[in-house]
Amino acid sequence: MKKYTRKKISCLLVLLLSSGFLTACNTNMKKDVVTEAKEFAMGTVISQKVYGENGQVAIDEAIDRIKYLEGLLTFNAREGDIYNINENAGKKKVELNPITLKLMTKAQQVAELSDGAFDITIGPLVKSWGIGTENERVPAPEEIHNLLPLINYKDLEVDNHTAYLKNPGQMVDLGGIAKGYAGDEVIEIYKKNGIKSAFINLGGNVVTLGSKPDGSPWTVGILNPRKEDAAEGHQILGSITVRNKAVVTAGDGERYFVKDGKRYHHIIDPHTGYPAQSDLMSVTLITDSSFNADALDTAVFILGSEKGMDLLQKYGGIEAIFITTDKKIYVTDGLKGNFKLLEGSSSYQLID
Structure with missing residues (x-):
């Protein structure tokens, strides 16, 4: 390889x-x-x-802000919201930080507009392929076949306080949206400090x-x-x-x-x-x-x-x-x- x-x-x-x-x-x-x-x-x-x-x-x-968001929003941060919701898939609703809920709400809007082309429940497939990690590989066709039913943004319920994945094994991955949010946050930090350029x-x-x-x-x-x-x-x-x-x-x-x-x-x-x-x-x-x-x-x-x-x-x-x-x-x-x-x-x- x-x-x-x-x-x-x-x-x-x-x-x-x-x-x-x-x-x-x-x-x-x-x-x-x-x-x-x-x-x-x-x-x-x-x-x-x-x-x-x-x-x-x-x-x-x-x-400091970026690293805070990384801990809150990334896939493998054990103390973060995404790890928590994935661990409780098919079990219970999870109380989440308002930032996490804001990102999930935006992600669901884009999923609806794009007929699921963007889907943050892509997590099981991302983990299986491992692209960008030391474990990157081509999954067997039967493995992909078995994972596809877990990928469905409509199985993610989001309200003003909680989020819930309906089925065990489902996983949220905010990798396609978290950096975008972080970028806007940084611009606000610049402005707060009187930076104009x-x-x-x-x-x-x-x-x-x-x-x-x-x-x-x-x-x-x-x-x-x-x-x-x-x-x-x-x-x-x-x-x-x-x-x-x-x-x-x-x-x-x-x-x-x-x-x-x-x-x-x-x-x-x-x-x-x-x-x-x-x-x-x-x-x-x-x-x-x-x-x-x-x-x-x-x-x-x-x-x-x-x-x-x-x-x-x-x-x-x-x-x-x-x-x-x-x-x-x-x-x-x-x-x-x-x-x-x-x-x-x-x-x-x-x-x-």
Whole structure:
């Protein structure tokens, strides 16, 4: 089995840090004091860049908050809400933190809108495949067949205080939405500390505050979803510019393994039990809230470009970049003239 070791890096999206993309004014003003940090949490490398005299305070508070959310919301945190609800599947309702209930309520809304393409009861299949862990494998067809009846968002009951999984063996996994919520939380921490210019990258969830100190927008780079095929030095496919936006990507280019010549990525289709096979290699959503985008990008990736676009139109207020398996790039109307295909990306075609 051939393994790929980029699992702790961002999914398909990075904020470009080269001098040509993120630069600050060379002044001595306090607002231009820059603080940077990297930390591993929520299964990924988290990068922050904050301008302002309270930058270090804001960064420290942000990491503390992220680690709190990780303990509350992630799959294997024994003291957290998700572990508790999974342990009590088919037994009883579980009192949950309001944050957990907020995420579950949002997840259920996206599940309804997407006809179950996004489904947080995907947990048993995620655990079986183990993609991104030391135990990644291809489950036997009969194992997948036996697990599929456990995957049904309608079996998750959520009210104002509790959640309940109807059947033993069912498991919630908030991996497709938790980072989005965390990103918005961090922006609020920045604001509370008087920060007006910053960004955070939570492994493919990039959230920007304001613009760069010189007033220019942030430039966000879109990674080539087939970086192993890219020419040296051309892993960045294109870029967009944003202010006060979240740029969130789902795709098959980072967390995957190859066995017997076949590629298996981490986004599991709840209807088949196997990694999703649509016409997309990646989808990037641009919106005001990373929380709003994080579940939707997974659903769109699974549905494919046509049905995915229909879903985004139902939701409203979101721009998108689609990269298809035949290496064509489609952007929504609000991004036309903004997305730039970089030199060295000649194998891709930007469709007007």
